[in-house]
Amino acid sequence: MPKSVLNTLIKLRHMSGEEIREYFQKRADFHSKYPNNPKSKFTAKEWAIDQEKWHGLKNERTYSKHFE
Numbered sequence: 001m002p003k004s005v006l007n008t009l010i011k012l013r014h015m016s017g018e019e020i021r022e023y024f025q026k027r028a029d030f031h032s033k034y035p036n037n038p039k040s041k042f043t044a045k046e047w048a049i050d051q052e053k054w055h056g057l058k059n060e061r062t063y064s065k066h067f068e
Helices: 003-013 017-031 044-055
Strands: none
Touching: 003 044, 017 044
16 A cells, blocks of 8 residues: 555544544545546545545445545
């Protein structure tokens, strides 16, 4: 696993639910400024789900559960 992915994974694991929602909302807001990017229309929850796939997370460790 690349070091940058590992650092993000560790950072997200230590965040509260509210911090996780804020993190992914900022990411969604940032990317919405670039309409040519295929992920520019992703919502914060979709960003969380995408990150889960990259990190290979399942069940209780998911980020998207904080959006329900």
